[in-house]
Structure formats: structure tokens, C-alpha cells
Amino acid sequence: DAKTTQPPSMDCAEGRAANLPCNHSTISGNEYVYWYRQIHSQGPQYIIHGLKNNETNEMASLIITEDRKSSTLILPHATLRDTAVYYCIVRANNAGNMLTFGGGTRLMVKP
Amino acid sequence: DAMVIQNPRYQVTQFGKPVTLSCSQTLNHNVMYWYQQKSSQAPKLLFHYYDKDFNNEADTPDNFQSRRPNTSFCFLDIRSPGLGDAAMYLCAVGGGAYFPETQYFGPGTRLLVL
Numbered sequence: 281d282a283k284t285t286q287p288p289s290m291d292c293a294e295g296r297a298a299n300l301p302c303n304h305s306t307i308s309g310n311e312y313v314y315w316y317r318q319i320h321s322q323g324p325q326y327i328i329h330g331l332k333n334n335e336t337n338e339m340a341s342l343i344i345t346e347d348r349k350s351s352t353l354i355l356p357h358a359t360l361r362d363t364a365v366y367y368c369i370v371r372a373n374n375a376g377n378m379l380t381f382g383g384g385t386r387l388m389v390k391p
Numbered sequence: 392d393a394m395v396i397q398n399p400r401y402q403v404t405q406f407g408k409p410v411t412l413s414c415s416q417t418l419n420h421n422v423m424y425w426y427q428q429k430s431s432q433a434p435k436l437l438f439h440y441y442d443k444d445f446n447n448e449a450d451t452p453d454n455f456q457s458r459r460p461n462t463s464f465c466f467l468d469i470r471s472p473g474l475g476d477a478a479m480y481l482c483a484v485g486g487g488a489y490f491p492e493t494q495y496f497g498p499g500t501r502l503l504v505l
Contacts, residue, residue, distance in 0.1 A: 323395075323483075323497050323498050323499045324481070324483075324496045326493050326494065326495060378439065379436070381435070382433060384433060
């Protein structure tokens with residue numbers, strides 16, 4: 281699986297949009313971009329995934345650049361409960377493929 | 392309703408005393424994974440079952456074993472826990488009907504080795 285690069289930490293004001301970048305310059309054509317987050321002392325939680333088109337769900341939006349070498353996860357109105365470590369993972373779509381977690385970005389939402 | 396259940400949430404064992412962690416799922420997914428997460432580190436895959444087929448990661452110590460008696464349950468056995476095995480153990484399931492596969496994690500079991 282391709283590797284990803286994320287900033288180790290970010291701050292965001294409560295109610296503002298949180299934009300979390302991820303670089304995956306060596307992504308292959310069959311690899312999806314997944315985002316998970318892990319709130320302290322809990323298991324990772326799936327947020328969103330995409331291949332090449334932008335995606336939106338009830339939790340977040342995922343913007344993938346046209347060359348697919350980077351992406352941005354957007355939490356439109358961050359709350360204190362969004363404080364967590366956010367992992368960007370690229371992975372081929374085969375069941376049984378592991379998720380290779382990198383360092384992630386520790387997002388701190390502040391009042 | 393919980394989809395991936397791990398018991399217990401906290402487990403204390405003694406150095407060298409075998410311990411078993413359990414995971415169950417209500418999703419009927421055919422893949423079950425075990426990850427190890429040490430303090431301040433990212434989760435690391437130990438092994439997974441694709442149906443009944445066991446797949447071990449190359450660097451998973453022999454001290455770690457797993458059993459999957461049926462679709463719903465999977466166990467992690469640590470034969471002789473060492474102090475370095477203290478960690479959060481995460482179970483995940485995947486391979487359901489939706490494409491592409493998404494993994495869903497349980498809350499984890501935090502293991503303490505005394």
C-alpha cells in the first residue's frame with residue numbers, strides 16, 4: 281500500500297471548518313483514500329472514503345485532487361467531540377487488505 | 392446497537408500467564424482482524440481471518456494466536472504475555488456486501504501485564 285503524509289497536529293476553533301490535509305503522492309490507480317479517526321481510548325471510527333471524485337456524507341467531505349496525489353478531509357462545523365487523531369490511509373479495495381495506519385493528525389478543537 | 396463487541400474492555404494478567412481476548416460481531420462480515428495498538432502509536436495489524444482462512448502478518452510474534460470458531464466470534468490468545476505486550480487490542484470486521492470494503496472497529500480491550 282502507498283504511504284501517506286499528514287501534519288502531526290492541528291488546532292481548530294469550535295464551530296469552524298477543520299481542513300485536514302493528506303499527501304499520498306505514490307497512490308496507485310486501484311487504491312482508495314480512506315479516512316478514520318480515533319477518539320481517545322476508543323477504537324478507530326470510519327469516516328469516509330473515495331477513489332477520485334469528491335465525496336460527502338453526514339460526517340465529513342473528502343476532496344481529492346485531480347492527480348490523486350493529495351486529499352483534504354473537511355469537517356464543516358467542528359465540535360469539541362471531534363477532537364481525535366485522524367488517519368488518512370490509502371488501500372487497494374480487496375477484502376482482507378489491512379489498513380496501514382500512519383502517524384495521523386491529532387486535531388484539537390478548542391472552545 | 393453495537394456491531395463489534397469486545398470483552399472484556401480491560402484485562403489484567405500476570406507475566407507469562409495465558410490470556411484470551413474475545414470479539415464478536417453482529418454484521419455477519421466474513422473478515423475479522425486483530426490489531427495491536429501500543430501507547431501513543433498507530434494500530435498495527437497482527438492477523439486476520441478471511442472466512443476460515445487464517446492470515447498471519449510476517450512480523451507477528453508466535454506468542455500470539457487466534458481462533459475463529461464461527462462467523463460471529465474471533466479470539467486472540469496470548470500464550471505467555473510479556474511486559475511488552477501491554478497494549479490496546481482492537482478487533483475489526485470487514486468484507487461485507489458494500490463495495491469497497493470498510494472496516495468497522497470494536498472499542499478495544501486494554502491489556503495490562505503485571
